[in-house]
Amino acid sequence: MEKIVSLAKRRGFVFQSSEIYGGLNGCYDYGPLGVELLNNIKEQWWRSMTLREDIEGIDASILMHPRVWEASGHVEHFTDPMVDCKQCRARFRNDELPESGACPNCGGKDTFTEARKFNLMFRTFVGPVEDSSATVYLRPETAQGIYVNFFNVQSAARQKVPFGIAQIGKAFRNEINTKNFLFRTREFEQMEMQFFVKPGDDDEWFEYWKEQRIQWFIDLGMSPDLLRYNEHGPGELAHYAKKAFDIQFLFPFGWGEIEGIHNRTDYDLQQHEKFSGKAMKYYDQEANEKYIPYVIETSAGASRSFMAFLVSAFAEEQLEKEKRTVMRFHPRIAPINAAVFPLVNRDGMPEKARAIATDLQKRYRVFYDDKGAVGRRYRRQDEAGTPFCITIDSQTLEDQSVTIRDRDSMEQVRVADAQIAAYLSDNLGI
Numbered sequence: 001m002e003k004i005v006s007l008a009k010r011r012g013f014v015f016q017s018s019e020i021y022g023g024l025n026g027c028y029d030y031g032p033l034g035v036e037l038l039n040n041i042k043e044q045w046w047r048s049m050t051l052r053e054d055i056e057g058i059d060a061s062i063l064m065h066p067r068v069w070e071a072s073g074h075v076e077h078f079t080d081p082m083v084d085c086k087q088c089r090a091r092f093r094n095d096e097l098p099e100s101g102a103c104p105n106c107g108g109k110d111t112f113t114e115a116r117k118f119n120l121m122f123r124t125f126v127g128p129v130e131d132s133s134a135t136v137y138l139r140p141e142t143a144q145g146i147y148v149n150f151f152n153v154q155s156a157a158r159q160k161v162p163f164g165i166a167q168i169g170k171a172f173r174n175e176i177n178t179k180n181f182l183f184r185t186r187e188f189e190q191m192e193m194q195f196f197v198k199p200g201d202d203d204e205w206f207e208y209w210k211e212q213r214i215q216w217f218i219d220l221g222m223s224p225d226l227l228r229y230n231e232h233g234p235g236e237l238a239h240y241a242k243k244a245f246d247i248q249f250l251f252p253f254g255w256g257e258i259e260g261i262h263n264r265t266d267y268d269l270q271q272h273e274k275f276s277g278k279a280m281k282y283y284d285q286e287a288n289e290k291y292i293p294y295v296i297e298t299s300a301g302a303s304r305s306f307m308a309f310l311v312s313a314f315a316e317e318q319l320e321k322e323k324r325t326v327m328r329f330h331p332r333i334a335p336i337n338a339a340v341f342p343l344v345n346r347d348g349m350p351e352k353a354r355a356i357a358t359d360l361q362k363r364y365r366v367f368y369d370d371k372g373a374v375g376r377r378y379r380r381q382d383e384a385g386t387p388f389c390i391t392i393d394s395q396t397l398e399d400q401s402v403t404i405r406d407r408d409s410m411e412q413v414r415v416a417d418a419q420i421a422a423y424l425s426d427n428l429g430i
């Protein structure tokens, strides 16, 4: 894990937020390579959801009417039990203390206060008066923005149940303790799709989405050995859920949830009917009946998926003369699509290389590098996870062919310069 965190900073995947001020605990910034990787993950997710006829997208506001969070149960129930150490003043989640009862910070025994409930929602105020009537919350989940828009989307897009609504967006939780790099942060991004079905069809759709979602990670290069389902037992189920499976990834610190698939029943729409006074019953023309749809939720963490893709891509290999670090990202999510190098900086090679790079940049993210030995340039691109490196050498000037080197096999093929774009298109899958 330390190696990955260090590479993430050195190569510009992830920086600590406000680093020059000592950082802000639990907040991170995505650097030049990180934002490309994150955007590619989100783009792949968005396409997998919305390139179907039965799913629509939305982008709801982060601030919502405060009654939404009363209806959802977050005002009352979205709490963690918190204790303070009276000796060193460190604060912990009561359910995460070691069994010995000793303070993990100072080692004090029986130094804790009574546990008290701490609501994890961030609060702020709308307008200039900071009182309870002006209180709003930074959303702790994106799902509610979908539920309250159920009828807006259904009628505007002329959808019929079963159909889904997809959304990518930031959510905020004032975690007592953050940990494990991007795994538990106070600000994070979710990729959520809520699928509305007729009651009675929910079990079948649950199975369908459970399969689809784990396959999505595998299709983007994650080894199935690093993925597993974890079913919530009867004691672990949220009060609204009929069934819940996590997709877990094997991080260096152990298995951790990267996505949840939940059968939320008609709980959320019921609650919004109760609290808003607006009818949430859907009229099913074909069956000629009215019902509140059940919801199958697929809720993936974009930030957690990002971290899982980093971990899954990371490899160190012993070559003949040196060790190389290589990020084996699936070509569709790699931050840089290709690099272009002139072998040496003379004989017209830089001019030719520049022309090729400029042409490819119309369509791809291309990194141009003419600094240092070509072997070192390859190593730098291996660390960035760039699938292909294109080198312009003396033969290029004779027959207009270049070498294209594959990141994983390190093998090189010669390709006519007119065929480079087609080669990338075929091999990147974008």
Ligand SMILES: [Zn+2]
Residues within 6 Å of the ligand: 085, 086, 087, 088, 089, 090, 103, 104, 105, 106, 107, 108, 111
């Ligand atoms: Zn202590």
